[in-house]
Amino acid sequence: MRRRRIALAAFLTVVGPGVITGFAGNEAGGVTTYSSVGALFGFSLLWLLLIASIGLGVIQEMCSRMGLVTGQGLSDLIRERFGVRWTVLAMIVLVIANGTNVVAEFAGIAASVELLGVPRIVSVPIAALAVWSLVVFFSYRFVERVLFVLVLAFLAYPISVFILRPDWPVVLSGFIPSIPTSPSALVFALALVGTTITPYLLFYMQASVVDKGVDRQAAAYARVDVFLGAALAGLFAFFIIVVTGSVLHPAGIRVTSAEAAAQALVPLAGARAGLLFAVGLCGASLLGAVIMPLSTSYAICEAFGWESGISKNFREAPVFMSLFTLLIVLGAIVVLIPGISLIPLIISAQIANGVLLPIVLVFILRLATDRRVMGDAVNGRTATVLGWGIAGIAGSLSIAYLVASFFA
Amino acid sequence: MPYLSDIQHRRVIEPNGTEVAKLADLAVVPQGQFPAVQWAILATPEGERIVRWSELAQEIGHLRLRGRLSTIADAQLPQEALRLSRDLMDKQVVDTHGAKVVRVNDLQLSEVDGQLRLVGADVGLRGLLRRVGAEGLAERVVGFAGQKLPRGIIPWHLVEPLAAQDANVRVTVPRTKLALLHPADIADIVEEMTVDDRRAVFEQLDIETAAETLSEIEPEMQASIVSDLEQERAADILDEMAPDEAADLLQDLPEERREELVDLMEKDEAADVEELLSYPEDSAGGIMTTDFIALPAQLTAAAAIDKLRELQPDAELTYYLYVVDGQGRLDGVISLRDLVVAKPETPISEVMDRNVMKVDATSPKEEVASLIAKYNLLALPVVDARRKLLGTVTIDDVVDIMLPRGWKKRSLRSIAR
Numbered sequence: 001m002r003r004r005r006i007a008l009a010a011f012l013t014v015v016g017p018g019v020i021t022g023f024a025g026n027e028a029g030g031v032t033t034y035s036s037v038g039a040l041f042g043f044s045l046l047w048l049l050l051i052a053s054i055g056l057g058v059i060q061e062m063c064s065r066m067g068l069v070t071g072q073g074l075s076d077l078i079r080e081r082f083g084v085r086w087t088v089l090a091m092i093v094l095v096i097a098n099g100t101n102v103v104a105e106f107a108g109i110a111a112s113v114e115l116l117g118v119p120r121i122v123s124v125p126i127a128a129l130a131v132w133s134l135v136v137f138f139s140y141r142f143v144e145r146v147l148f149v150l151v152l153a154f155l156a157y158p159i160s161v162f163i164l165r166p167d168w169p170v171v172l173s174g175f176i177p178s179i180p181t182s183p184s185a186l187v188f189a190l191a192l193v194g195t196t197i198t199p200y201l202l203f204y205m206q207a208s209v210v211d212k213g214v215d216r217q218a219a220a221y222a223r224v225d226v227f228l229g230a231a232l233a234g235l236f237a238f239f240i241i242v243v244t245g246s247v248l249h250p251a252g253i254r255v256t257s258a259e260a261a262a263q264a265l266v267p268l269a270g271a272r273a274g275l276l277f278a279v280g281l282c283g284a285s286l287l288g289a290v291i292m293p294l295s296t297s298y299a300i301c302e303a304f305g306w307e308s309g310i311s312k313n314f315r316e317a318p319v320f321m322s323l324f325t326l327l328i329v330l331g332a333i334v335v336l337i338p339g340i341s342l343i344p345l346i347i348s349a350q351i352a353n354g355v356l357l358p359i360v361l362v363f364i365l366r367l368a369t370d371r372r373v374m375g376d377a378v379n380g381r382t383a384t385v386l387g388w389g390i391a392g393i394a395g396s397l398s399i400a401y402l403v404a405s406f407f408a
Numbered sequence: 409m410p411y412l413s414d415i416q417h418r419r420v421i422e423p424n425g426t427e428v429a430k431l432a433d434l435a436v437v438p439q440g441q442f443p444a445v446q447w448a449i450l451a452t453p454e455g456e457r458i459v460r461w462s463e464l465a466q467e468i469g470h471l472r473l474r475g476r477l478s479t480i481a482d483a484q485l486p487q488e489a490l491r492l493s494r495d496l497m498d499k500q501v502v503d504t505h506g507a508k509v510v511r512v513n514d515l516q517l518s519e520v521d522g523q524l525r526l527v528g529a530d531v532g533l534r535g536l537l538r539r540v541g542a543e544g545l546a547e548r549v550v551g552f553a554g555q556k557l558p559r560g561i562i563p564w565h566l567v568e569p570l571a572a573q574d575a576n577v578r579v580t581v582p583r584t585k586l587a588l589l590h591p592a593d594i595a596d597i598v599e600e601m602t603v604d605d606r607r608a609v610f611e612q613l614d615i616e617t618a619a620e621t622l623s624e625i626e627p628e629m630q631a632s633i634v635s636d637l638e639q640e641r642a643a644d645i646l647d648e649m650a651p652d653e654a655a656d657l658l659q660d661l662p663e664e665r666r667e668e669l670v671d672l673m674e675k676d677e678a679a680d681v682e683e684l685l686s687y688p689e690d691s692a693g694g695i696m697t698t699d700f701i702a703l704p705a706q707l708t709a710a711a712a713i714d715k716l717r718e719l720q721p722d723a724e725l726t727y728y729l730y731v732v733d734g735q736g737r738l739d740g741v742i743s744l745r746d747l748v749v750a751k752p753e754t755p756i757s758e759v760m761d762r763n764v765m766k767v768d769a770t771s772p773k774e775e776v777a778s779l780i781a782k783y784n785l786l787a788l789p790v791v792d793a794r795r796k797l798l799g800t801v802t803i804d805d806v807v808d809i810m811l812p813r814g815w816k817k818r819s820l821r822s823i824a825r
Contacts, residue, residue: 071602080498084513084539087498210602305500305511305531 016222017208018060021201022229023148026236027288028108029101029353031154031281032346033195034237035264036255037188038244043174046241048189050175052196053234055390058383059361061226062368063202067209068219069377074206075303077367087303090363097199097356098296102331104349105292107342108285110335111258114342115278120335128332131289132325135310143290150283156276157239160268166246174245183404190397191347194354196237197394202360204295219377240264256343293327355402358395365391411530412492412515413539419470420450427470428452428477433493434461434517435485441565442525445517447483449491458483461524490569492526500601501529502568504585507593509570509600514538516561529567532560570605587613595624598633607636610645619648622657631660634669643672651677652697652805655684684799692776693769695806696790696799701725702732703756705739710752712742727786730797731760738789738797740764766791769798777806 037045063074070077075094079087109127110120134143180189209222244264248255255261262277269276294310297320301308307317314321335342365387368379379387412434420429429450435458436443448464448471450457460483464471473480490496496512503510513535516528530538534557537543543557550557568585586594586609594613598606598621610618610633622630622645634642634657646654646669658666658681666685670678680698687693701721703712716726729747731740740760750759766789767776780788780803787802 071604076500079511083498084536088540304536305513307508 016225016229017205017212018064018222018226018229019232020229021060021205021208022056022231022233023151026151026154026233026284027101027105028111028281028285029104029195029198029288029346029350030237031240031284032104032108032255032261032343033188033191033350034240035244035248035261036343036347037192038241038264039248039253039255039260040188041185042245042249043171043241044178045180045185045189045192046171046174046238047177048180048192049196049234049237049241051390051393052193053230053237054386055193055393056197056201056233057227057230058386058390059197059202059364060205060230061223062364062379062383062387063206064209064222064226065219065377066364066368066374067206068222069374071210073210073299073302074203074364074367075299077373078363079303081367081370081373082363086363090360091300091303093356093359094199094203094296094299097353097360098292099327099330100349100352101198101200102289102292102327103334104346105285105289106331106335107345107349108281109289111342111346112278112281112285115258115262115274120342124332124335127286127289128328131286131293132328135290135294135324144287147283147287147290150279151287153276153280153283154236154240156265156268156280157236157243160243160247160265161239163268164243164246166242171242171245186397186400186404187351188347190354190401191350192354193394193397194352194357195350196233197357197390198353199357199360200292200295202364203299204291207295207298256341258343261343289328289331293324293331296327297321297324351401354394355398358391358398361387361391361394410517411535411538412497412517413535415466415471415517416493420464420473421470422473422476428473429457431471432456433491435489435491436526437486437488438490438569442518442520442527443564445492445524445526447485447489450477452477458485466524496529496569500570501531502570502586502597503531503562503566504568504589505562505566507589507596509597510562513560526564528561528563530559530561532558534559570601587617591617591620592624594621599625599629603632603636606633610637611641615644615648618645623649623653627656627660630657635661635665639668639672643669646681647674647677650697650699651680651684652695652799655681656689656695658685659689687769690773691769692767692771692773692788692790692801693798695773695776696769696801697805698799699725700730700787700789700797700800702730702736702797703742705731705733705755705757705760707756708752709747709750709754709756709759712747712756724802728789728800730764730789730800731756732797735794736797737795738764738766738791741789764789766795767801768793773801773806773809776801777809780806781810 066072066074066077072080075087075091078090082090106124106127110124113123113127114120180186205226244255244261247253247264247267248260251263253260253263258277258281259274262274265273265276298308300306300323301317301320304319306319308320309317310324312320334340335345365379365384367373368387369384371378416431416433418431419427420431421427429452431448432451433449434445435447435449436445445461448459448461450459457477459473459477459480463474463480465474485491492515496515498512500509500511502508510529510531512529512531514530515526516530517524518527519525520527534543537546537557547557566585586597589597594609594617598609601609610622613621622633625633634646637645646657649657654677658669661669670681673681684694684696684698687696689695699722701716701719703715707715712729716729726744729742729744730738731742733739739757740762741764742756742760746759747756750756765779765783765785767779769790769792776788779785780801785803787800789797790799790801791797
């Protein structure tokens with residue numbers, strides 16, 4: 001008994017909220033977007049991935065620091081610092097971003113199970129019901145463990161890289177920035193940023209730090225954990241792009257279906273590539289479908305002071321439970337619209353996240369640079385400059401995208 | 409009755425009608441049932457000015473100064489003053505009546521005997537809508553359906569503000585109203601607070617209330633609260649807790665910290681706790697308490713009652729009185745009722761029930777729970793291999809094993825780990 005305790009403690013000191021969040025970020029949206037980017041543009045957007053990953057680390061570090069210093073969630077702070085009106089704006093942004101993500105997760109579930117021959121009209125309602133009842137009736141930790149195991153199927157990407165032996169100089173040349181000019185490159189650049197720095201991750205990160213009650217003396221350690229998480233997330237995306245860029249891009253295969261995306265794993269897994277990809281995608285999507293509605297409902301109820309908590313029923317916490325249920329139901333219904341194609345649906349969700357990201361970043365940066373909120377733990381110059389740099393890049397991509405789609 | 413959101417940002421004019429400032433904030437000293445508004449904070453082009461509220465007269469649509477702003481003396485806010493907008497609006501407060509943490513959407517002010525007073529905190533939907541300027545619209549929409557928008561106002565004397573949110577000056581607000589609540593209610597409230605507020609509450613409550621409150625808090629949070637407290641105070645609180653609850657809590661702390669705390673505890677309590685810690689967590693020994701009443705078998709009924717008078721045990725210990733022999737081995741059980749109705753000179757060994765249900769210290773806790781459930785017991789004695797009475801498992805220690813899983817409290821915390 002005692003021995004198990006020590007092992008668990010050791011595990012927890014290695015894996016903090018940063019690493020877990022970095023891992024959770026690789027949901028349906030991430031895998032699909034990175035695959036599409038690799039297939040369409042080869043390695044040429046790797047430089048943007050590097051910037052986005054650094055951005056993820058810098059912004060997550062701010063959120064983690066805010067959680068540590070104030071002991072409050074991001075939506076708490078937004079409400080207390082900016083008042084009701086700005087909070088309403090921030091929460092509308094969050095609901096849209098996360099709502100589209102829930103849709104993407106259910107699309108991921110549908111796509112992965114269709115690979116195995118199960119139609120979505122069967123899989124999606126079952127998945128929705130399962131996700132709802134898993135969260136309401138079971139221990140979240142158990143669900144999380146099981147799903148993490150499924151996601152391990154994606155270790156196939158780093159392993160594939162060793163089998164494929166890509167031409168490294170060519171791969172590395174992708175880190176030389178080249179401004180995307182074609183409309184489709186612009187769209188995917190935005191999706192890439194939107195899926196790497198997903199707004200929900202930032203709220204989730206801060207909530208995790210607050211709930212875990214990380215020791216303030218361990219702030220330096222928390223920082224390492226956050227950067228490690230961002231690095232892992234970036235590295236994982238890098239592997240997907242390298243594999244799809246080496247396999248799909250030269251063959252001219254576009255990721256229009258999960259089947260096409262799974263082709264990238266054929267050199268490693270042969271005929272089993274479909275199964276491997278399906279298992280990974282299904283686990284990742286389910287994980288997202290569990291976390292996303294829950295963390296959204298918590299954030300919103302926190303901001304407006306409504307009762308929240310999964311152990312409460314509809315009468316005790318009406319807004320929380322309705323919101324949570326509604327997100328799942330709507331997410332599932334959108335996927336069931338006849339004839340809707342899943343992969344574009346997932347990508348669109350990442351674009352929506354990319355467009356909304358700058359708004360969330362401005363809130364975060366305003367808070368993290370505010371001495372009244374942060375005291376002595378206020379942002380240093382480097383963090384602030386990097387942060388505004390990321391916000392600037394995300395903002396220009398969003399505006400360029402909006403302008404381009406307006407004239408298209 | 410005006411709300412703060414109605415009069416905040418109003419124009420402030422001088423006697424001759426020129427606008428010199430906007431009303432930025434109001435300040436009160438949070439004492440008494442409904443504290444009086446004593447200061448106004450004005451936003452002038454040159455910066456903030458603090459003036460006494462009595463220098464201003466409320467008129468329709470604006471506030472009029474009684475003299476030129478330049479001739480009015482600056483007032484000083486005392487340390488304990490609360491600024492309504494900065495310190496209360498949008499912040500979390502405790503609704504001591506409903507025993508929960510809520511967020512302030514607006515503040516209700518009222519003129520009482522010619523003095524503007526803070527009378528309530530609006531925590532309802534109406535306040536939210538008013539802040540976004542949609543109260544009238546929503547009222548019409550809801551009215552159209554034949555309904556009324558509900559009011560959600562907590563009278564100020566039932567509101568307990570939490571600490572000021574400025575990171576540089578963490579003011580400690582004395583939480584006198586909170587201390588009057590039932591420990592179980594305080595526990596519910598504390599669970600929703602931030603780490604700092606939580607620690608502040610446990611530093612201020614008296615030891616006994618703190619111990620009872622701590623017992624009611626979720627296990628994971630218990631450990632983190634105890635870790636945050638000063639060692640001496642933590643040990644005092646642990647002394648006051650039931651030994652089994654203190655042991656459960658200590659079990660969740662890192663070994664080093666646990667030993668430090670046990671060393672600081674009082675000798676008797678520490679010995680009990682250490683004994684309990686030596687049993688596996690999931691066994692009868694791990695969940696039992698060492699608080700129980702054991703009466704020597706040779707006592708007469710009268711002597712036994714005298715003994716109880718002397719011990720003055722807590723009510724929950726008197727459901728079952730255990731009878732032991734000279735070596736402390738469990739011989740039987742006797743109820744308070746049987747003891748009282750027995751003839752005073754009868755030895756208790758003659759009225760006791762020899763057929764006593766008991767479990768071994770190493771039995772799994774599920775077995776204990778099913779015995780308690782099956783025989784409708786309130787407590788079950790725990791013995792070692794030689795039948796020596798070690799402790800009892802009371803029904804509250806096994807309730808959570810018997811309840812269906814969904815009943816257990818869960819929150820985002822369980823996601824984060």
